[in-house]
Each structure stands twice: as C-alpha cells, then as structure tokens.
Amino acid sequence: MSIPKKVLNLLKDLIGSENVYTDEAVLYAYSWDSGSLPLFSLFSDKFRFMPEVVVKARCVEDVVNTLKIANQEKIPVTPRGAGTSLSGNCIPVKGGILLDLTSMNEIKEVSPDDRIAVVEPGVVHKNLEEELHEHGMFFPPEPGSADMCTIGGMIANNASGVRACKYGTTRDWVLSLKVALPNGEIIDTGTRALKDASGYNLTQLFIGSEGTLGVIVEAILKLFPLPEHKALIIAGYSSLNEAIKAAQLVLRKLTPSSLELVTEKYVETMNKVLKRLKYPQCKAVIMIEVDGSKHEVEGQVDIVTRGCKTVNPEALEVYWDERDREELWHARHYAGFIILRMFDKAEIKIKAVHIHDVGLPLSKILDYLKFAEEEASKLGISVLPFGHLGDGNLHVNWYVDPQKEIDIQAAIKLTKKLAQKAIELGGTVSAEHGVGALRAPYMKLQHAPLINYMRKIKAVFDPNNIMNPGKLWPEEDEKDFLEKLLEAYHQNA
Amino acid sequence: MSIPKKVLNLLKDLIGSENVYTDEAVLYAYSWDSGSLPLFSLFSDKFRFMPEVVVKARCVEDVVNTLKIANQEKIPVTPRGAGTSLSGNCIPVKGGILLDLTSMNEIKEVSPDDRIAVVEPGVVHKNLEEELHEHGMFFPPEPGSADMCTIGGMIANNASGVRACKYGTTRDWVLSLKVALPNGEIIDTGTRALKDASGYNLTQLFIGSEGTLGVIVEAILKLFPLPEHKALIIAGYSSLNEAIKAAQLVLRKLTPSSLELVTEKYVETMNKVLKRLKYPQCKAVIMIEVDGSKHEVEGQVDIVTRGCKTVNPEALEVYWDERDREELWHARHYAGFIILRMFDKAEIKIKAVHIHDVGLPLSKILDYLKFAEEEASKLGISVLPFGHLGDGNLHVNWYVDPQKEIDIQAAIKLTKKLAQKAIELGGTVSAEHGVGALRAPYMKLQHAPLINYMRKIKAVFDPNNIMNPGKLWPEEDEKDFLEKLLEAYHQNA
Numbered sequence: 005m006s007i008p009k010k011v012l013n014l015l016k017d018l019i020g021s022e023n024v025y026t027d028e029a030v031l032y033a034y035s036w037d038s039g040s041l042p043l044f045s046l047f048s049d050k051f052r053f054m055p056e057v058v059v060k061a062r063c064v065e066d067v068v069n070t071l072k073i074a075n076q077e078k079i080p081v082t083p084r085g086a087g088t089s090l091s092g093n094c095i096p097v098k099g100g101i102l103l104d105l106t107s108m109n110e111i112k113e114v115s116p117d118d119r120i121a122v123v124e125p126g127v128v129h130k131n132l133e134e135e136l137h138e139h140g141m142f143f144p145p146e147p148g149s150a151d152m153c154t155i156g157g158m159i160a161n162n163a164s165g166v167r168a169c170k171y172g173t174t175r176d177w178v179l180s181l182k183v184a185l186p187n188g189e190i191i192d193t194g195t196r197a198l199k200d201a202s203g204y205n206l207t208q209l210f211i212g213s214e215g216t217l218g219v220i221v222e223a224i225l226k227l228f229p230l231p232e233h234k235a236l237i238i239a240g241y242s243s244l245n246e247a248i249k250a251a252q253l254v255l256r257k258l259t260p261s262s263l264e265l266v267t268e269k270y271v272e273t274m275n276k277v278l279k280r281l282k283y284p285q286c287k288a289v290i291m292i293e294v295d296g297s298k299h300e301v302e303g304q305v306d307i308v309t310r311g312c313k314t315v316n317p318e319a320l321e322v323y324w325d326e327r328d329r330e331e332l333w334h335a336r337h338y339a340g341f342i343i344l345r346m347f348d349k350a351e352i353k354i355k356a357v358h359i360h361d362v363g364l365p366l367s368k369i370l371d372y373l374k375f376a377e378e379e380a381s382k383l384g385i386s387v388l389p390f391g392h393l394g395d396g397n398l399h400v401n402w403y404v405d406p407q408k409e410i411d412i413q414a415a416i417k418l419t420k421k422l423a424q425k426a427i428e429l430g431g432t433v434s435a436e437h438g439v440g441a442l443r444a445p446y447m448k449l450q451h452a453p454l455i456n457y458m459r460k461i462k463a464v465f466d467p468n469n470i471m472n473p474g475k476l477w478p479e480e481d482e483k484d485f486l487e488k489l490l491e492a493y494h495q496n497a
Numbered sequence: 498m499s500i501p502k503k504v505l506n507l508l509k510d511l512i513g514s515e516n517v518y519t520d521e522a523v524l525y526a527y528s529w530d531s532g533s534l535p536l537f538s539l540f541s542d543k544f545r546f547m548p549e550v551v552v553k554a555r556c557v558e559d560v561v562n563t564l565k566i567a568n569q570e571k572i573p574v575t576p577r578g579a580g581t582s583l584s585g586n587c588i589p590v591k592g593g594i595l596l597d598l599t600s601m602n603e604i605k606e607v608s609p610d611d612r613i614a615v616v617e618p619g620v621v622h623k624n625l626e627e628e629l630h631e632h633g634m635f636f637p638p639e640p641g642s643a644d645m646c647t648i649g650g651m652i653a654n655n656a657s658g659v660r661a662c663k664y665g666t667t668r669d670w671v672l673s674l675k676v677a678l679p680n681g682e683i684i685d686t687g688t689r690a691l692k693d694a695s696g697y698n699l700t701q702l703f704i705g706s707e708g709t710l711g712v713i714v715e716a717i718l719k720l721f722p723l724p725e726h727k728a729l730i731i732a733g734y735s736s737l738n739e740a741i742k743a744a745q746l747v748l749r750k751l752t753p754s755s756l757e758l759v760t761e762k763y764v765e766t767m768n769k770v771l772k773r774l775k776y777p778q779c780k781a782v783i784m785i786e787v788d789g790s791k792h793e794v795e796g797q798v799d800i801v802t803r804g805c806k807t808v809n810p811e812a813l814e815v816y817w818d819e820r821d822r823e824e825l826w827h828a829r830h831y832a833g834f835i836i837l838r839m840f841d842k843a844e845i846k847i848k849a850v851h852i853h854d855v856g857l858p859l860s861k862i863l864d865y866l867k868f869a870e871e872e873a874s875k876l877g878i879s880v881l882p883f884g885h886l887g888d889g890n891l892h893v894n895w896y897v898d899p900q901k902e903i904d905i906q907a908a909i910k911l912t913k914k915l916a917q918k919a920i921e922l923g924g925t926v927s928a929e930h931g932v933g934a935l936r937a938p939y940m941k942l943q944h945a946p947l948i949n950y951m952r953k954i955k956a957v958f959d960p961n962n963i964m965n966p967g968k969l970w971p972e973e974d975e976k977d978f979l980e981k982l983l984e985a986y987h988q989n990a
Contacts, residue, residue, distance in 0.1 A: 117745055118858040140749060162694045173692060175701075176669060191946050196923035197856030198888045199666060201655045201705055201931045203940060203969050204951045208668075208701035212694055229750055252610055256633060257722055258790070296793065297751070297800060303792025363690030365611040395691040430689035438694045447696060453684050457957060458697045464953040476696050 007056045007100070011077050015059060015101075018069040025058040034058050034102045038149065039090035039359065039442065053095045053441075055082065055102035062107050064184065064221045071219065072188040074101055074470050081186075082472050083215040085126060085157030088149035090359055091440030093161055093214050097474040103219065105156055112222070116141050120179065120196055121225045125156025141227040144171035147436070148337050156220045161438040162212035166293075166333075169394030170261040171228070173436065175211045182222035183210055186466045196224055209461070214438055215472040217465040231295035234261075235305050236329045239312040240271075240286030240319035247288035247315075248370050251393050254292060254311035255366070258304055262293040263394025264336065270390050273343045274335040281331055284319030290393065291336065293329070339390065340401065358419060360400040361443075362426035363435030369396065375425050376400045383414035397435035424449055439476050447477045500549045500593070504570050508552060508594075511562040518551040527551050527595045531642065532583035532852065532935065546588045546934075548575065548595035555600050557677065557714045564712065565681040567594055567963050574679075575965050576708040578619060578650030581642035583852055584933030586654055586707050590967040596712065598649055605715070609634050613672065613689055614718045618649025634720040637664035640929070641830050649713045654931040655705035659786075659826075662887030663754040664721070666929065668704045675715035676703055679959045689717055702954070707931055708965040710958040724788035727754075728798050729822045732805040733764075733779030733812035740781035740808075741863050744886050747785060747804035748859070751797055755786040756887025757829065763883050766836045767828040774824055777812030783886065784829065786822070832883065833894065851912060853893040854936075855919035856928030862889065868918050869893045876907035890928035917942055932969050940970045 016024045025031070035052035061067045074081045080100030087094055096102050109126035116139045123132060129143075129150040136142050147153055147165040157163070159181070164173035171177075180194030193206040210217055241247040244267070251263055266274070271283045283289055290312070294304035305322055312320055323329050335342070340359070364372055373389055380387040380402060391398035400422060402415055423433045423446040433439075433446040447455060455477045462469070509517045518524070528545035554560045567574045573593030580587055589595050602619035609632045616625060622636075622643040629635050640646055640658040650656070652674065657666035664670075673687030686699040703710055734740040737760070744756055759767070764776045776782055783805070787797035798815055805813055816822050828835070833852070857865055866882055873880040873895060884891035893915060895908055916926045916939040926932075926939040940948060948970045955962070 115858075115860065116749060117860045119748070120858070162698075164692060164694075168692060172669070173694070175698070176665070189946070191950070193947070195856070195920075195925045195943075196858040197890075197925045197928060198859075199657060199661060199856045199885075199890050199928040200925045201657075201666070201854075201929050202925050202927045202936075202943060203705070203932055203947070204954055205655075205668070205701055205705055206947060206950065208698055212696070212698055228752065229748070255612070255722070256609060259721065297796040299796025299799065300789065300793040303790040303796070306792065307790060361694075363688065363692045365608075365613070365689040366691075367608065367610045392692075397690075397692050427688075432688045432690045432693045432695050434695045435690060435692040436694050439696055443695070450688075450695060453682070454686070454696070454699060457684070457699065460957040461697055461954060464950060464957065 007077070007079055011073060011079070012057060014073060015057065015070065019059055019061070019066050023060040023062065023066070025060070026056070030058055031055055034084065034087070034104070035095065037087045037089045037092055037094050039092060039437075039440075040095065053097045054099065055096040056099050058102045058104055060104045060107055064190065067103065067184045067219050067221055068188045068190070070101060070103055071184055071186050075186040075188070075468055078468050078470060080473050081470050083160070083219045085154030085160075086128065086149070086152045088153040089157065089161055089440060090361070090437045091434070091442040093438050093440035093475065094157070095441060097441050100470075105219070106154060108221065109154075111135055114139055114141070116227070118196060119198065119227045121227055123155050123223055123225060125154060125220045125223065127155045129153050129155060129158065136227060137230060140230050142230045143177060143225055144228055145174045145177055155223060155225070159211055159220055159223055160213065160215050162436070164397075164436045166262040166264060166392060168392060168397070168436070169263045170259045175208065177226045178207060178211055178223055179226050180224040181207055181210050181220050183218040184221050185218045186468065186470055190221070194224065198226065212438070214440065214475055216462055216476055217471060231297075233298050233301040234293060234295045234329060235301050236323040236332060237292045237294075237305060237308045237312065238283065238289060238319070238321050238323070238332070239292070239317040240284030240289045241315065242287050242318055244288045244373055245370055247290050248393070250312045250315040250317070251290055252366060253314055254308050255394065257307050257311060260292045260304065260308065260394065261295045262291065264291040264391070265289070265393035266291065266336065266339065266390045267388060269388045270339045270343065274339055277342055278331065278335050281328060283332070283335075284321070286318050291332070340399070343388070358402050358415060359437070360398070360419070360422055361434045361437040362398050362400065362422070362431055364396045364398065364426060364429055364431035366396050368429040368431065369393065369398065372398070372425060372429060373400070376422055379421050380418055383418055385415055385418055395435070396431070420446075441475055444474070444476060444478045500570070500572055504566060504572070505550060507566060508550065508563065511566075512552055512554070512559050516553040516555065516559070518553070519549070523551055524548055527577065527580075527597070528588065530580045530582045530585055530587050532585060532930075532933075533588065546590045547592065548589040549592050551595045551597055553597045553600055557683065560596065560677045560712050560714055561681045561683070563594060563596055564677055564679050568679040568681070568961055571961050571963060573966050574963050576653070576712045578647030578653075579621065579642070579645045581646040582650065582654055582933060583854070583930045584927070584935040586931050586933035586968065587650070588934060590934050593963075598712070599647060601714065604628055607632050607634070609720070611689060612691065612720045614720055616648050616716055616718060618647060618713045618716065620648045622646050622648060622651065629720060630723060633723050635723045636670060636718055637721055638667045638670055648716060648718070652704055652713055652716055653706065653708050655929070657890075657929040659755040659757060659885060661885060661890070661929070662756045663752045668701065670719045671700060671704055671716055672719050673717040674700055674703050674713050676711040677714050678711045679961065679963055683714070687717065691719065705931065707933065707968055709955055709969055710964060724790075726791050726794040727786060727788045727819075727822060728794050729816040729825060730785045730787075730798060730801045730805065731776065731782060731812070731814050731816070731825070732785070732810040733777030733782045734808065735780050735811055737781045737866055738863055740783050741886070743805045743808040743810070744783055745859060746807055747801050748887065750800050750804060753785045753797065753801065753887065754788045755784065755885075757784040757884070758782070758886035759784065759829065759832065759883045760881060762881045763832045763836065767832055770835055771824065771828050774821060776825070776828075777814070779811050784825070833892070836881070851895050851908060852930065853891070853912070853915055854927045854930040855891050855893065855915070855924055857889045857891065857919060857922055857924035859889050861922040861924065862886065862891065865891070865918060865922060866893070869915055872914050873911055876911055878908055878911055888928070889924070913939075934968055937967070937969060938971045
C-alpha cells in the first residue's frame with residue numbers, strides 16, 4: 005500500500021512538517037532494530053522493512069492525531085523507542101507509519117515516599133536511573149541495553165536482564181499505563197496505589213503486547229530503595245554440570261540479584277578486553293551478585309560462597325569493590341558484541357549471529373544445552389551459550405558463515421529445533437526479548453490454542469489491525485521469518 | 498430463570514448424582530461468603546442469593562461437562578473455593594449453578610529445584626504451606642484466611658495479605674494456569690519457565706478475573722526459599738501521624754516482609770485475648786516483620802529500629818522468638834473478628850461491619866484516615882482503621898447498629914464517600930479483596946472508561962455471559978449493592 009499524499013499533508017499539518025519524515029535516508033534508518041545488525045548482515049542492503057513515513061511525536065496529542073488518521077485510513081502504525089529490541093519488535097514489516105516516541109522523554113515525577121515515578125515513554129533507562137539514584141531509589145529491571153533503551157520499549161516488550169533473578173521483569177514494576185488507543189481514546193489502566201485488585205488487569209495486558217494494542221504515552225513505575233552495598237562472587241568450574249549444580253545449591257537458600265552463566269568462549273573474549281581483572285578461564289563460570297545493607301550482603305556472600313565451594317570450583321573470587329564489579333559487568337554486558345568483533349579480527353568468516361532467548365525450568369538447563377550442542381555439531385554450526393541462569397533464561401547463540409548457503413539453511417533448521425526443544429521441556433521460546441517478527445512462527449508451536457484468543461483481544465482494542473501488524477503470531481499463510489530472509493538473500497544475491 | 502429438570506438430570510448423569518445438590522439446606526450454605534457474615538447479619542434470613550444447584554467437581558472433566566451444559570443452556574456458573582472472599586465474589590447473585598472446586602485439592606508436584614509447585618484449585622493454602630516447608634520452600638502470598646482459603650480462590654481474586662509488602666500479591670507467584678473455558682476448551686496460559694515474554698500474558702488476565710472468564714483447574718506456582726530467620730518489631734506511637742512517619746522512614750531504606758498498622762481499638766481488643774504478651778496500648782502501633790538469613794535479619798532489625806526510634810516511639814520491642822511472633826500475629830489476624838465479639842459481649846448493639854479495602858499512595862494515607870474519621874463522625878458512625886500500611890492497603894471498617902435504620906443509610910453514604918476519596922487521592926477501591934458484587938458499583942467511579950473494554954474481553958472468552966455474572970462492574974440499570982440489601986431489609990422487616 006501507499007499512503008495518499010493528502011494523508012501525508014494532513015499529518016504534516018497536525019504534527020508539524022519538521023516532525024514528519026519521508027526522505028529515504030531517514031526511512032532506511034528506521035528499518036532495523038538491534039537484532040537486525042548481526043542477523044541482517046547476512047543480506048543485501050536492498051532487503052529492508054522500510055516505513056513509508058516517520059512521525060516523531062512530541063506529545064500525547066501528536067500520538068492521538070497520528071492514530072486517528074491511521075485508524076481512519078487503515079494505515080499500519082509501528083511504535084518505536086530506541087530500537088534496541090532484538091527480535092524485530094519495532095521493525096515496520098507492513099510499512100506504513102513509524103511512530104518515533106524518543107522525543108517524549110520527560111521524567112514527570114519522582115516520589116520516593118510513594119515509591120513511584122511517572123515517566124513518558126521515551127525516557128532512556130540510564131537517565132531515569134541517574135535521577136532515581138539521587139533520591140536513593142532505583143527501577144530494578146535492567147536490560148543489557150540499559151544505556152540506550154527507553155522505558156516505553158521496556159514495557160512494550162517486558163524486558164528484564166541481569167537483575168531479574170531477584171527483582172523480576174519490567175512487568176513487576178509498572179503500576180499503571182496511560183495508553184492511546186487506535187480510536188484516539190486515552191485510557192489509564194491502573195492507579196498510583198502499590199496494590200490493586202479491581203477487575204481485569206489491563207496494565208498487565210498491555211505490558212509485553214509489543215505495541216500491538218495501543219501506544220503507551222505515560223507510565224507509573226514502582227521503585228525500590230537503592231541497596232547500599234553489593235558484592236559479586238565469580239566461580240569457575242570445569243564443566244557446565246558443576247556450574248549449574250552450584251547455582252542450584254545457592255538458589256535453594258537465597259535469591260541473589262543476579263546469577264549469570266558464561267561459557268568458555270565468552271570468558272576468553274571478555275578477558276581479551278579486560279585490562280586489570282580477568283575472569284577465570286574455565287569451561288563454565290557463574291557470576292552471582294548480591295545486594296542489600298552491609299550486614300545483608302555479608303550474610304549472603306557467606307551463603308553463596310559456601311554453596312559454590314560444595315561443588316569444587318576451579319576458581320572462586322569475591323569482589324566487594326565497586327570499580328571491580330563495574331569492570332567485570334561491563335565486559336559481560338558487551339560479551340555478545342565483543343565476540344563478533346573478535347571473530348572479525350581473526351578473519352574467521354563468521355559474521356551472522358542469531359540470538360536465542362529461551363526460558364527453561366532450572367532442572368532442564370543442562371539437558372537443553374547438551375541437546376543444543378549435539379544438534380549444532382551435527383549441522384556444523386557453533387553454538388555459544390550464556391544467560392541469566394538464575395531465572396532459567398538462556399541465550400544460545402549460533403554463528404554462521406554468511407558466504408555459505410548451506411550454513412544458513414542449517415541454522416534455520418537448528419533455530420526451529422532449539423525452539424521446539426525449549427517448549428518440549430516446559431519452557432518458552434522467549435523469556436525476555438519478545439516475539440516480534442523473528443519468533444512469530446514459533447508462537448504456533450508454543451501457544452497454538454491461545455493465538456485465536458490473542459487475536460480476538462487485539463480486535464477489542466484495534467479492530468482495524470493497524471497496530472504493529474505482522475508481529476506476535478504468524479499470519480495465516482506466513483512462512484518462517486528466517487526463511488523469508490533467506491529467500492530475499494537469494495533474490496538479491 | 499429456572500434450570501429445566503432434564504438439564505439437572507443430565508448433570509447428575511455426567512457428574513454423578515451424589516455430587517449434584519438441590520436440597521434447600523445445601524443451597525443455603527452456598528449463598529454466602531465470609532464478607533456476608535458480618536454484613537448480611539443486618540438482614541433477614543429470607544434474603545439470600547441462592548444457587549439453583551450445587552455441583553461438586555472432582556476432576557477437570559466434571560468442570561468441562563458442567564461448563565458445556567451451562568454454556569449451551571445459558572445458565573450462570575459461579576465457581577467457588579472455600580468461600581472466604583469478603584466482597585461477595587463467589588455468591589451466585591444470578592442463581593444458576595454453583596461450582597464447588599474444593600474437592601479438586603491435589604498438590605500434584607513440588608519441585609524445589611525448579612522453584613515451582615503444580616496444584617489443583619481446591620488446595621487449601623495451609624496444606625500447601627505445610628508441604629512446601631518440608632522442601633524448604635514457601636508460597637509467599639498469605640491472606641488473613643490462609644488457614645482455610647484455596648489457591649484457586651486466591652488466584653481468582655489476586656489475594657495478598659500481610660507479606661505483600663516485600664513479596665507482592667498472588668499475581669506475582671503464578672507462572673501458568675490451566676483454564677476450562679465456557680465452550681469446554683482447556684487452555685494453558687503459560688509455561689514452567691520463571692520468565693516469559695511470548696505475547697499477551699493471559700495468565701495475568703485470568704488472575705483477579707474473579708471467575709468471570711473461565712474456571713481455573715490447575716496452576717503452576719512460583720516458590721521461594723523459606724527464610725531461616727524472622728524478627729518482629731512492634732512500635733507504638735501517640736499519633737497516627739508519627740506511626741506513618743516512622744513507617745515511611747523505614748520504607749526509604751528497606752522493604753520488610755510485613756509492615757502493618759493497628760489502631761487503638763484493635764490494640765485494646767487484641768490485648769484482651771492475648772494472655773502472655775501484650776501490644777503497647779498506644780494510639781497507633783506498627784508491626785514490622787523482617788526475614789532472611791541470621792545476618793540479614795540482624796541487619797534489617799538494626800535499620801528498622803533506628804527508623805522507628807527517630808520518631809520517638811512510646812514503646813518499641815523486638816521479638817525474635819517464634820512462639821512470641823506467632824501469638825502476636827494470631828491476635829492480629831483475627832482482630833476484625835475479635836472486635837465483633839467484644840462488641841457483642843459488651844452488649845453494644847453494633848453487629849454489622851463493612852470492610853473497606855482501599856489501596857492508596859503511601860503519602861496520602863494520613864489525609865485519607867483524617868477524612869474517614871471526620872466524615873464518619875458527621876454521620877455518627879465509628880470507623881476503625883487497620884491495614885497493610887507498607888503497601889498502602891487500608892481496611893477502614895465501619896460498625897453500625899442494625900436496629901437503627903438511619904445508621905444503615907448513613908453507612909451506605911459513607912461507603913460511597915470513602916470509595917470516592919480513595920480514587921481522588923490516586924488510589925483504588927480494592928487493593929486485595931476484589932470487586933465481587935459489593936464493589937461493582939464503584940468500578941464506575943474508578944474505571945468508567947475501562948469497563949467497556951473489560952466487557953468486550955469477557956465476551957472473547959464467555960460470549961454467553963455465563964461466568965459469574967453480576968460481578969466486577971454494575972449492570973446497566975444496577976443500583977448500589979448496599980442499597981439493594983437495604984431495600985430487601987425493608988421488605989423483610
């Protein structure tokens with residue numbers, strides 16, 4: 005479809021022509037998300053999901069005006085924050101209007117006594133964090149992209165990250181949303197009270213709906229007192245089995261703020277960029293962070309180290325110093341990106357990575373990792389797992405040579421197998437990255453009986469299906485998204 | 498309406514005639530919930546919401562069969578656990594079938610390594626708690642009715658209680674639900690993974706839906722390691738203002754597992770039944786419980802007592818001993834019931850109580866309590882507040898003389914005023930007891946723009962509106978539920 009000229013002019017009149025973009029260069033910039041960078045590097049630059057127009061909303065009224073026009077003309081609208089999603093969540097696969105919300109970035113209120121903050125959707129996590137620290141509070145969910153990602157994007161995708169083990173996901177820290185619906189109506193889904201039991205929880209329905217129901221224009225967040233002390237325990241083991249066993253022993257006693265797993269290739273990579281400190285070069289390393297008052301942290305360190313020692317670690321170190329912890333975490337946060345760069349430098353022709361994001365029952369993690377390694381090696385692919393072990397969220401990434409067609413086809417097969425296996429073991433195909441376009445085909449495997457109800461719920465709020473269409477579930481005739489990419493790759497080759 | 502004889506016979510054939518009850522005595526027993534006891538004591542025994550038939554389900558198949566028949570014949574179905582709800586949540590206000598789920602009470606699995614339990618809806622909280630303790634785990638939400646209430650009822654109403662301050666509500670501890678829908682379809686809403694970001698969260702939609710969308714037939718619960726140590730700090734103040742200030746100081750530093758407020762009338766009442774220990778007889782008393790490892794508890798006690806001392810308490814005591822804490826908590830849990838008995842004994846003719854359940858931003862609590870006292874005294878009514886101060890959930894109860902008609906009318910006015918004020922202050926009319934029949938009229942005050950969407954979501958799952966009709970929102974022509982009760986009272990007088 006193509007947006008009629010008079011509709012574009014109407015948008016320009018209402019939003020201001022300086023906020024409505026149709027230049028190809030701008031549209032191109034909005035055709036990716038962070039997940040596209042490694043994945044789409046497979047493909048020709050000609051293959052993009054371009055919007056037809058980008059609207060940069062400055063206020064609620066801009067959002068409402070855009071939605072009303074789009075709803076009347078049945079034009080797709082894809083809301084977007086910082087674009088740091090990893091599953092094509094904010095890529096405009098059906099074209100139409102890209103609604104950029106990054107300019108709506110005011111922190112409207114911080115109330116430590118009420119433990120709440122009121123923010124616009126475009127507020128960047130890092131900026132919020134800095135302001136909250138001044139009040140002695142924090143907003144616990146912290147995705148790997150915390151330096152860049154927006155709170156609106158976090159809510160739309162139910163993002164989480166390394167602190168979810170103790171603090172849960174974004175879902176647990178949102179009290180109410182102000183949402184603009186496709187018909188232009190504004191609704192408030194909750195209140196400023198910390199607890200609520202008054203009918204269907206629409207706040208929870210909108211969280212994780214990936215922009216398919218409406219546009220979040222304001223959020224009331226729940227805050228937590230900033231812990232005064234932290235400690236990071238790093239333990240290295242000679243096998244995955246032992247590392248997971250140690251983690252399980254710890255989790256039977258307490259819930260650390262983070263409990264991460266990194267495997268040897270990541271350790272090697274992180275140690276190449278770390279100057280002063282090093283991770284122990286072991287097969288499997290667990291990183292456990294605890295927080296609280298001085299007393300609390302000391303007590304937790306004692307329990308954690310006792311748990312870790314029970315399984316004969318090859319290395320065990322406790323880091324109390326903030327600078328040490330920050331350096332080590334920094335390397336961990338960027339491990340995935342560093343590893344790509346290392347590959348490049350070594351001139352190993354492995355440039356494409358696909359990030360799996362399964363959630364598993366803790367007792368099934370070892371089985372799953374074994375399965376992944378076996379299946380990958382059959383297909384001649386490298387899988388490198390790491391992840392948020394404490395809550396069962398693993399990123400089992402694969403790396404392929406983009407020059408070899410056979411590898412890509414094998415990788416697509418592997419992706420499906422890994423999704424299927426996670427479901428078989430009682431898990432989910434996405435624990436924190438969301439479904440987006442990339443995982444839409446796997447929703448049929450996981451949620452087949454629910455998709456019908458999800459579609460009907462969407463129709464309650466978005467009867468014309470204008471909100472971020474092509475996401476969350478496959479359309480009737482839809483092929484696997486990766487297969488479509490592959491086809492495009494051939495056409496453009 | 499009346500259920501046709503052949504439909505009753507079909508039910509008896511499918512479920513077994515020994516599980517299908519139509520005797521008046523049985524129907525009568527299912528015409529109340531726990532909230533009715535004090536409230537309905539106002540009214541003649543002739544005024545009841547009686548079901549036409551009670552079906553005692555033994556298994557999923559019984560539920561499915563009942564729903565299919567009811568859906569075909571458009572007969573209302575009200576699911577019921579232990580009936581400990583306080584807002585008429587499980588009272589069959591439209592007659593029809595009462596579906597008793599208490600016989601489906603198997604704990605199907607406890608997996609400490611996965612931190613999950615799988616239970617049927619009729620499992621009693623206390624029984625689950627006992628089994629979990631053997632595994633060193635617990636299920637954190639703990640309503641006042643924990644000795645009797647069922648897990649299914651807790652989920653349907655998003656119950657919480659004294660531990661919500663740190664651990665949140667039932668909503669935070671459910672990973673997946675198996676739900677029987679009116680059409681007989683069974684859906685699983687989630688997985689066994691601790692984290693999930695795969696489309697609309699239907700688990701969260703069903704939690705708190707009060708049996709209006711389907712029947713919960715199984716739940717996967719999230720568990721937490723049982724804290725090894727606890728301590729209870731009790732501080733008494735000469736004013737509400739000081740007690741709230743002390744609580745706020747504590748909450749700026751940490752999140753205790755419980756932070757309760759009791760006011761002087763309750764203190765007096767509790768002390769009359771306590772033998773060995775006494776609460777300090779002050780205007781306002783706060784009870785703060787902390788839990789964790791020995792180290793953690795010591796650290797938290799230190800922070801809490803320092804916070805409490807800052808505001809010059811009249812009394813301050815730390816209870817480390819389990820027996821002491823249990824005695825004190827026991828009195829607190831039953832304070833509401835004890836106070837009724839005390840009134841009776843004193844032959845003060847005050848027999849009816851209405852339990853408010855507002856949730857408020859913490860900074861508004863003092864304003865709200867002042868308002869409640871002023872408005873009540875204008876109307877000649879006693880209000881006695883207590884509640885879960887740490888999460889802003891107050892129970893501002895009123896007590897009236899059932900012999901005086903003027904008091905009842907005044908009480909109804911007051912109830913509406915208190916609901917309105919909570920909303921004005923950014924709060925909710927129900928923080929943990931749910932909407933049920935009692936608060937349905939106030940949903941219009943709080944959620945007017947949302948009710949339309951909630952109705953449509955109900956229609957997605959329950960197009961014939963058979964599931965617990967007459968709850969959550971007022972019907973078009975509906976009067977205030979309390980007004981209806983009053984009318985019935987006059988008719989029967």
